[in-house]
Amino acid sequence: MSTKAEVLSKLAIRTEVVKPKRIVFVIRPEDLRKVFEELIKTFGPESFYLSTIVGVDLPAENKMRLDYYVHFIPEGETVVIRTFIDRSNPVIDSIIDIVPGALAGECETFDLLGIVFRGNPYLKRGFFVPVDLVQKGIHPLRKDSGV
Amino acid sequence: MAITKIVEVPLVIAEIPIGPQHPALHEPVMLKVYADGEEVVKVEVNTGYNHRGIEKLCEKNTYYKDLFIIGRVCGICNTVHTNCYVRALEYLLGLEPSPRAKYLRVLAMELERVHSHMLVNATMAEVIGFESLFMQIMLDREKVMKAKEILTGARVMADYMIVGGVRRDIDDAKKERIKDLLLKLRPRVEYYKKVFEEDETIVKRLVNVGRLKPVDVTLHSLVGPIARASDIRTDVRAEDKYDAYGEIPFNVVTRKEGDSWARMMVRWDEVLESINISLYILDHLPSDGNAVPDEKRLPRIFPAGDSYARAEAPRGELTYYVMSDGKSMNPYRVKIRTPSFNNIINSAFMYIGHSLADVPVILTSLDPCISCMERVTVVDLKNNTRYRVTVRELASGKV
Numbered sequence: 001m002s003t004k005a006e007v008l009s010k011l012a013i014r015t016e017v018v019k020p021k022r023i024v025f026v027i028r029p030e031d032l033r034k035v036f037e038e039l040i041k042t043f044g045p046e047s048f049y050l051s052t053i054v055g056v057d058l059p060a061e062n063k064m065r066l067d068y069y070v071h072f073i074p075e076g077e078t079v080v081i082r083t084f085i086d087r088s089n090p091v092i093d094s095i096i097d098i099v100p101g102a103l104a105g106e107c108e109t110f111d112l113l114g115i116v117f118r119g120n121p122y123l124k125r126g127f128f129v130p131v132d133l134v135q136k137g138i139h140p141l142r143k144d145s146g147v
Numbered sequence: 148m149a150i151t152k153i154v155e156v157p158l159v160i161a162e163i164p165i166g167p168q169h170p171a172l173h174e175p176v177m178l179k180v181y182a183d184g185e186e187v188v189k190v191e192v193n194t195g196y197n198h199r200g201i202e203k204l205c206e207k208n209t210y211y212k213d214l215f216i217i218g219r220v221c222g223i224c225n226t227v228h229t230n231c232y233v234r235a236l237e238y239l240l241g242l243e244p245s246p247r248a249k250y251l252r253v254l255a256m257e258l259e260r261v262h263s264h265m266l267v268n269a270t271m272a273e274v275i276g277f278e279s280l281f282m283q284i285m286l287d288r289e290k291v292m293k294a295k296e297i298l299t300g301a302r303v304m305a306d307y308m309i310v311g312g313v314r315r316d317i318d319d320a321k322k323e324r325i326k327d328l329l330l331k332l333r334p335r336v337e338y339y340k341k342v343f344e345e346d347e348t349i350v351k352r353l354v355n356v357g358r359l360k361p362v363d364v365t366l367h368s369l370v371g372p373i374a375r376a377s378d379i380r381t382d383v384r385a386e387d388k389y390d391a392y393g394e395i396p397f398n399v400v401t402r403k404e405g406d407s408w409a410r411m412m413v414r415w416d417e418v419l420e421s422i423n424i425s426l427y428i429l430d431h432l433p434s435d436g437n438a439v440p441d442e443k444r445l446p447r448i449f450p451a452g453d454s455y456a457r458a459e460a461p462r463g464e465l466t467y468y469v470m471s472d473g474k475s476m477n478p479y480r481v482k483i484r485t486p487s488f489n490n491i492i493n494s495a496f497m498y499i500g501h502s503l504a505d506v507p508v509i510l511t512s513l514d515p516c517i518s519c520m521e522r523v524t525v526v527d528l529k530n531n532t533r534y535r536v537t538v539r540e541l542a543s544g545k546v
Contacts, residue, residue, distance in 0.1 A: 019238040019454035046379070049365045051457075052484040054468045069455065069466065073365070073379060076386030078457065101368025104492040105484075112202075128198060140203050141480075147203060 004072060004079060007042050011035055016082070024067075024080040029092050032068075035081055036098045039070070048072045050095075053105030055113040057142045062087045064115060085115070094120035114139035160188060165506060167196045174515055176491070182503055190498040190506075192491060205481035210236060210449060211310070211442070213478065218306050220483065221516055223263050224460045226255045226299070229308040231458035232481075234389060235469040236310050238454035240446065245436025248312035249391040251298070254428045255307050256458075257421040258295045261332070262288055263461035264414040264421075267514045268339065271411055274507045275352040280342065287335040294328040294425075297321050311440035326429050333422050340415040343408075353408035357497050357509035360405065367493040370486050371463020372413045373513060377405035383459035397424050407512035414514075447476055462486035462514050487516040 005023070009015070011034060012025040027035055039048060052069040068081040085092055094117035095102050106117040111128045126134040133140060133147065140147040161182050167175040175196035181189040201220055205213045217232045218225045230252055237244070244252075269284035292302045298317060299305035307314050317325075343349055359369070359377045374381050382399040384392040400416040402409040451473025458465045463486030470480040490513050497509055 019452060022455055046362050046365050049368045049370075051368065051370075051464065052466050052468070052482070054480075054482045056470060056480050067468070069468075071381070071464070073381050076381070078455070080455070099368075100366050101489065101493055104368075104488055107492075108488075130198075140200065 004043075004075075004077075007038055008035065008079065008081070011038070018067075018080055022069075022078050022080055024082050026082045026084075029066075029083045029085050032081070032083060033093050033095055033098060036095050040098065043072070047074055050099050050101045050105070051078065053102065053109055055109040055115055055141070057087070057113060059087065059143050064090045064113065066092065066109070066115065090115040091118055092116070093118050096120045096122075112139060112141040114142065163503065176510075176515060178498075178506060178510065180498070180503065180506055185502045185504075187498045187501055187503060187506060190495045192495050202481055202483060206477060206479070209447070209476045210478055211445075211447075213481065214309070215306060217483075218304060221485070222303050223266065223516065224259060224462070224465075225303070226252075226259050226305050226307050227458050227460045227465060228483075229306065230256060230390070231456045231460075231465050231467045232469070233308045233310055234458070235454045235456035235467045236449065238456060239449050239452055239469065239471055240310070242311055244312045244390075244440075245438055246391070246433040247316070247436050248438040248440075250428050250432050251313045251317070251438055252308060253391045253395065254425055255295070255299055255305065255313070257424045257428075258291055258298065260421045260461045261418050261425075262291045262295065263514075264418045265291070265336075267511065268343070268411055268414055271353075271508070271511045272349075274511045275349065277346075277348060280339075284339060287332060287339075290328045290332045290335075294325045297324050297328075309440070309442060310445055312438050314439065316438045322429050322432070326426065329422050329425055329429075333419070336415065336418050336422065340412070340419070343411055343415060350408065352508060353411065353512070354404075354406055356407045356501060356505050357512060358404075358406045359497065363496075367496070368489045369463075369494060370489055371460070371514075372410055372417065373463065373490055375399070375401045376409035376413045378403045381464070383457045383464050387457055389456075389458065391428075395424055395427055407508055410512045410514075449473070449478075460486055462516055463490060485516065487514070491515050 008025040011027050011031045013028065014026050016024040016026060018024055048070055050068060051071045054067040054069070056065040058065055063084045064087050066083050066085065069078055070081060071078045092115065094106055096106060097119065103122060106120050107122055107127065109115050110117060110123045111125060117123060129140060138145050138147060163180045163182055164177060165180055166177040177193040179191040179193055180187055201216060204216055208216060214229055214232065218229045220228050265284055265288040269281045269288065272280035272284065295305065296302045299307040300315060359373065361377050361379050364374045364377045364379050378401055380399055380401050385399050397420050400413050400420060402413055449471040451471055453468065453470040456467045465486055466484045468482040469478055472479040494513060498506055501509065
């Protein structure tokens with residue numbers, strides 16, 4: 001049986017580390033769905049869960065970073081699947097049909113950072129952000145939002 | 148007389164708002180329930196009644212001021228929130244607290260788990276109409292609140308964790324007082340566990356309500372006692388062995404039933420485990436090293452990098468992501484993902500097919516902590532037509 005590292009390395013451009021010792025696999029945004037499909041196919045849906053989606057605005061590089069923290073239950077280990085998308089057009093494929101647990105994280109990231117998850121029908125502004133900011137079209141966690 | 152005409156009465160789906168203020172709910176959340184007669188056909192979770200924007204606030208304040216902001220994310224689990232944030236900072240700095248500080252941290256967090264689990268079990272008793280049991284449990288919960296006050300200086304809002312250690316140490320007299328309170332509490336918890344096992348009303352209201360299959364737990368990212376009640380063996384304390392958990396013996400409680408009753412029973416067993424952990428700490432507290440470091444010596448600017456800390460909060464896996472750019476005194480990004488964020492927003496599928504009276508039972512069995520969840524977002528299943536959502540459809544993402 002192949003290990004996590006083998007499966008993820010196939011699609012990774014490079015690896016990094018988030019402290020303490022959490023391995024990061026940097027992938028291309030178009031491979032995101034493939035990664036999760038591969039994880040379910042290889043390890044089964046009961047062996048891991050999607051713990052957190054962290055979006056970070058990086059205006060200096062004109063990019064946005066998305067980290068998917070995936071927790072593998074038998075090993076008790078968290079790995080990070082990291083991808084960068086263009087800041088001027090922040091769109092990425094939704095994985096909600098593969099992993100329904102992405103629902104909360106995707107909706108939150110859309111509302112706060114304005115990253116559009118293509119294929120997620122539940123995205124809506126103003127769940128979290130107050131009405132006045134929604135009317136101005138502001139995503140508060142962007143560094144230039146002025147909030 | 149033969150039937151000559153059939154009059155078809157159209158079924159009306161009733162939309163019933165439960166909350167945000169409702170006697171059956173102990174925190175402000177709104178469940179928009181669509182019911183066909185008594186049967187629930189769809190549930191929307193509407194939140195936004197408790198939002199404060201804490202992640203943005205953290206970016207605007209220094210690392211050390213954030214400690215106090217983060218303590219206020221949630222009242223009931225404030226030490227575990229600050230512990231998780233403090234450890235994320237310690238990972239960035241490469242700092243290790245003294246063994247005594249680590250044991251004291253675990254003690255504070257376990258006392259918090261005891262009172263949090265007792266609160267939700269008491270709330271469950273209240274929700275199903277067993278008010279005398281609610282009051283009895285709350286009365287005995289005062290013992291552990293007192294123990295926490297002796298240890299941290301406050302019943303609830305402790306602000307106990309600081310980078311590199313804890314804010315105050317304990318002496319032998321305090322140790323004995325805490326031990327005395329815990330030894331008095333343990334037989335009471337054993338008694339309540341028996342009540343939840345044997346009482347006919349409780350068993351009738353909880354057994355087979357909101358049953359969760361293991362595959363639904365992992366696909367919907369449900370964490371903590373909810374996962375463990377469906378036989379998913381995941382506990383951050385055993386996995387990450389943070390602070391002193393690697394040195395303290397304890398069991399990870401799991402059950403196979405997966406219903407609301409199993410979730411409450413997992414909590415009772417965890418209370419007993421936590422009391423044992425606390426008593427072990429009081430007997431084996433190391434005396435080497437200073438538990439209370441000098442905060443003035445800590446660096447104001449953190450090295451560039453990012454860290455990701457996990458902790459087992461009473462409600463499940465709590466995660467903090469902290470990113471430093473190495474230049475500013477404020478963090479570049481703080482991302483908080485609380486257990487209730489996953490457990491409440493992702494669990495709308497659990498109510499389908501149950502009767503209206505079961506809705507508060509299922510919600511309470513998930514142990515909602517709305518102030519935790521609502522730094523964040525809400526989900527609305529935007530669909531005005533009548534629709535029966537099955538777990539299978541939801542799991543396949545077609546809804």
